[in-house]
Amino acid sequence: MTTTFWPTISAALRNTVHTARAPMAWHPASLLMSRFGFGIEAMTRADLAHYGLDGWWQFQLSFSRGAGAGYAGHAGVAAQGPLLTQSPAQVRAWLAANGNEYGWEAMDQLTRVTLGLQAWSRGQVYETAVDFFANHLNVANHSDGVWTTRHTMDRDVIRRYALGSYTDMLLASARNPAMLRYLSLASSTKSAINENYGRELLELHTVGIGNYTEADVQNSARILTGRSLDADFNYLYKPERHWVGPIKVMGFSHANDSAATGEAAGDAYLRYLASHPATAKRLAQKLCVRYVSDTPSPTLVAELARIYLQTGTQIAPMLLAILRSTEFWGSRGAKVRRPAENLIATVRVLGVQPGTPSKSLQHLHWMSSSVGNVPLDWSPPNGYPDVAGAWRSSGSLLNLWSYHRGLVQNWYGGFAPFDPATLYGAVKPTTSGEAIAKLCIRLTGTRFPLAHEQALQTFLGEPASTPIASSRLRWYLTHLIPLILDAPQHALR
Known part of the structure; x- marks a missing residue:
């Protein structure tokens, strides 16, 4: 891939003011952190200024x-998920000891910690990769049968391998108790084969529709029988069920002549699928849709697929290839944030902090619920959609507009008090018009079209030349900031 932007982008990131008025002329740092993060904030600005782009990437990894x-x-966020470190048996025992053996507290903790890390972890590349693969290998949180196990899918599969090997991730997912229950593999036996996991493995997790037959689905289900759970919901291979x-699935064949070696046969099949060119292309397409645009070029997709196969199914090199592509740096405006991303991006760009993490995370949970986008809660196995048309509501x-106001105006308990004047930065604007321009850049990464900035001046009821000391911003700043956040520019990833 060409890397035209790479040598110059680090210098551009150090610029603190970007004055171009074109609607899609963006400060590079804003683009970077709207895609490889959940929005830009002060710590990211400091990291980029300190490390430069190349150093920032290495720091992230x-x-x-x-x-x-x-x-x-984020230590304060992690402390709100004590059950996430526990085994399924320990979670169930804790729930029983606290009066509700079948309660959803572990799943609630997973939701809250996920939102908190998206909002406040410095590891933003990691959090976006975790979000991507949690949707790619979706196991619906807050669903039947996974109340003591769903966190293990997040902890032991997605977070463990999000920037590592997809082969390792796929192998781990095929032994994960939450996945095995969610897609019924735990109950599939040689005499009562359940095709659910075998089908979704082909359709969603690897090669995709059009690359296999119904006979392949049947054999996919057969070779994975025997993968089950013990009484405490831990993974256990049961050879008597295999x-x-x-077996022949697509180009894979195996004698599968012993129940005792059936687990190894299944692993060989999973490795075949993970390394298949169709899997490479499908993952490359989905990653480009996540990080570049709803309609990425076939050239970029092909390059990522090549890197995936060349590196032995490594994920991080694919992300780096996206970051180094001219298509990425020219794609601002080509992605729309999901509703929960808009919420988290608002928290990050304002610099709102978790004063009392337990309360602030509860607020983020119900806010994301009210906008229909609680992380990890998509019910079907295909994960949340990631194109603009799916989120027109x-x-x-x-x-979201209400939450923009609430966060700016300190409506919600649990968050540290927010001072809107901090958005001006070290150099205070001298006029009302300069303040509006500065706030638009700070909050969205771009100057607004002239007509839009004039509309904001009309809202203030004063000309742009008004000295800041006598501007109505003294009283209206907490009303102006939400109007900027309500604009389409903030809704873009």
Whole structure:
């Protein structure tokens, strides 16, 4: 891939003012953190200024594989998920001891911690990759049968391998108790084969529709029989349940002649699927849709698929290839944030902090619920859609506009008090018009079209030349900021 933008982008990121008026002329840092993060905030600005783009990328990888791995990206948030470190049996025992053996507290904790890490972890590349693969290998949180196990899918599969090997992730998912219950593999036996997991493995997790037959689905289900759970909902291979006999799925074949070696046969099949060119192309397409545009070019998709196969199914090199592509740097305006992303981006760009994490995370949970986009809660196995047309909802939009005001105007308990004047930065504007321009850039990464800035001046009821000391912004600042956040520019990823 061409890397035209790469040598110059680090210098551009250091610029603090971007004055172009074209609707899609964006500050590079805003583009970077709306795609490889959940929105830009002060810490990211400081990291980019300190490390430069290349150093920032290396910091993101090292942080997410070290100090920020798993749930460690923010200590205060991680402390709100004590059950997430527990085994299924320990979770069930805790629930029983607290009066509700079948309660959903572990799943609630997973939701709240996920939202908190998206909002406040420094490991933003990691969190976007976690979000992507949680949808790609979707197991619906708050669904029947996974109340003690859903967190293990997040902890032991998605977060463990989000920036590692997809082969390892797929192998782990095929032994995960939540996945096995959600797609019925745990109950599939040689005498009563359930095709659910075998089909979704082909259709959603790997090669995609059009690359397999119904016979392939049947054999996919057969070779994976025997993968089950013990009484405490831990993974257990049960050879007596494994279907024995020759297996052929697409280009894969295996003698599968022993129940004792059936688990290894299944692993060989999973490795075949993970390394298949169709899987490479499908993952590349989906990653480009997540990070670049709803309609990425075949050239970029093909390049990512090549890198995936060349690196032995490694995920991080694919993300780096996106970051280095001219298509990425020219794609601002080509993606729309999901509603919960809009909410989290608002928290981040305002710099709102979790004063009392338990309360602030509860607020984020019900806010994301009211806009129809609670992370991990998509019921079907295909994960939340990631294209603009799926998120056209006037109800969600009105709720988001309300939350913009609430966060700016300190309506909600649990968050640290927000001072709107901090958005001006170190250099205070001298006029009302300069303040509006500065706020638009700070909050959305771009100057607004002249007519839109004039509309904001009309809202203030004063000319742009009004000195800041006598401007109505003294009283209206907490009303102006939400209007800027309500604009389409903030709704774009």
